[in-house]
Structure formats: C-alpha cells, structure tokens
Amino acid sequence: MVAMAQSALSGERLREVDGFLTEAWVDLARHDERLRGLAVEVRFDRGVAHLDGAVADPAQLRLVRDLVGRLAGVLAVWCKVSVAGRAPVVVDLGCGATKQWPGNLGLDIYPAPGVNAVADLSGSLPLADDSVDVFFAVHILEHLIDFLPLLDECHRVLRPGGVLHVMSPWWRHVNAVADPTHVRLLDVQTIKGVCGQRPPGTPRWYPLHVGNDGASIFADLTPLGPDAPGPSSSHLARFFD
Structure with a gap:
C-alpha cells in the first residue's frame, strides 16, 4: 500500500486552530497554579506559539514552553522572554x-x-x-x-x-x-x-x-x-x- 502524502493545512484551518489553542491556553493558565503570576503572554499564529514577557528564572520559562508545547495543534514554540531581567x-x-x-x-x-x-x-x-x-x-x-x-x-x-x-x-x-x-x-x-x-x-x-x-x-x-x-x-x- 502506498502511503498518502499529508495535505497542507489551509489558512482557514490554521486560523481556526489558533482560536482553539488560544481558548485551551487561557483555560490551562486559569487552572494551573504553577502559572499564576507569571508575566508571559502567549499568542498563536498559524499553529506557532509566540511567547513574550518576563520570568524570574529559566525553570519558569521551560515550564511555560513545555506546557504550551503539549497542546494539540502546536507546531513550534518561539520565545522572546526576558529571564531574571535580561532580554534574550x-x-x-x-x-x-x-x-x-x-x-x-x-x-x-x-x-x-x-x-x-x-x-x-x-x-x-x-x-x-x-x-x-x-x-x-x-x-x-x-x-x-x-x-x-x-x-x-x-x-x-x-x-x-x-x-x-x-x-x-x-x-x-x-x-x-x-x-x-x-x-x-x-x-x-x-x-x-x-x-x-x-x-x-x-x-x-x-x-x-x-x-x-x-x-x-x-x-x-x-x-x-x-x-x-x-x-x-x-x-x-x-x-x-
């Protein structure tokens, strides 16, 4: 049997996925105590998560990016987050x-x-x-x-x-x-x-x-x-x- 090639996701589908991911992240951030008080903004663009903001230490950034990456539909996690006051x-x-x-x-x-x-x-x-x-x-x-x-x-x-x-x-x-x-x-x-x-x-x-x-x-x-x-x-x- 010949495997069928995966079709590229349409722009409309990717925009709908972005909406789902936004809702899923808001819900997760609301209920996960580890995320309380972290000044990190998460935005989704065609399945790529963009992280911006600031955290106190590298472990907090790793936590956020790991949790974002577990959401179904995320293709990549691109971070521009300051750590301990230092911009990347x-x-x-x-x-x-x-x-x-x-x-x-x-x-x-x-x-x-x-x-x-x-x-x-x-x-x-x-x-x-x-x-x-x-x-x-x-x-x-x-x-x-x-x-x-x-x-x-x-x-x-x-x-x-x-x-x-x-x-x-x-x-x-x-x-x-x-x-x-x-x-x-x-x-x-x-x-x-x-x-x-x-x-x-x-x-x-x-x-x-x-x-x-x-x-x-x-x-x-x-x-x-x-x-x-x-x-x-x-x-x-x-x-x-």
Whole structure:
C-alpha cells in the first residue's frame, strides 16, 4: 500500500486552530497554579506559539514552553522572554531583508537592509561561545548541502537552555522542489537523525518540539552537554516514527 502524502493545512484551518489553542491556553493558565503570576503572554499564529514577557528564572520559562508545547495543534514554540531581567539575544540566520522579530541580530551571506553582519553560514559564525539565547534558521537548511556544521556552530554559540528554531519546507510539498536553490529535502525524521546517536564528542541536541503542517517542518532544539542524558524514548515518540 502506498502511503498518502499529508495535505497542507489551509489558512482557514490554521486560523481556526489558533482560536482553539488560544481558548485551551487561557483555560490551562486559569487552572494551573504553577502559572499564576507569571508575566508571559502567549499568542498563536498559524499553529506557532509566540511567547513574550518576563520570568524570574529559566525553570519558569521551560515550564511555560513545555506546557504550551503539549497542546494539540502546536507546531513550534518561539520565545522572546526576558529571564531574571535580561532580554534574550536573538540571531536570525540568513535573514535577508526580513527578520523574524525586529531587533534581532541578522546574519546573511549577502549584505541587505537588516543584515547586521555578513557571514558564510556554511563556515564559522562570527559569534562568541555561549553568547546567544535564540537562533532562527527559517528556510535556511534546505539551501545547504551539509547543514551539520552550521548546527554544530549554533550548539557552540548557544547559552545553556538556549533554543534553535528550525523551519524548512517538507520534502513532500511542492515548495521543497519549486525553488532551484534548494539542495536538501527535509522531514521530521531528519530532525530525529540530528538528535539521535552521533559520534563521541559531536554536539548533541534535545528536541523540545517538532511539528509538520503538511507544507513545512518545524523544530525547536536545545543543546545538550556532553554528559547530559538524552531524550527518553517516550519523549521521542511524541514527534518521530
């Protein structure tokens, strides 16, 4: 039997899902004592949860994003939350003239309005170790023949608890092949490979959330230390075959 390709969710369906998610989150926040008093706003846009606000410590942010990510229909959890009075350092990789959020640091191989630094994303990033809280790699990985060096660089630069947000065309959607500059096809199972067993000494990732709307795949990844335990099989089963 040939498996049928998943259809991309329509804009109308995604808007309806956003309404459901908003109601579900309001209800959860009203009844979960752990969320009382937390100054975090949660907004949903086409299935992506956008978190903004401030928390006192990293554990509170992790709690909010974990609870949001458990809601059915959430594709990714993008956070711009200050922790202990410090605003996050956010970097847009390959941003071109359009950043995900105004004020992000933009890196691109070509100079353009909004690009703060010109950098070849297939090489070393001009950023210090443990200096960034959030990376956006939106429609970037499919343009790189080998994107693992870029992921390794993000791992080096991210602070503990930092997050890499990935969004790329799903290999079964026409968008994956319509752009002749695309050189890689990606699936959620590709993310499983990124987070799976890798050679000793290789940077390791923990999947906070992975999603697929039938047109794009999403992944929120946080770096693991060399001795940190990896994700459990039950956690991986949430996202991967």
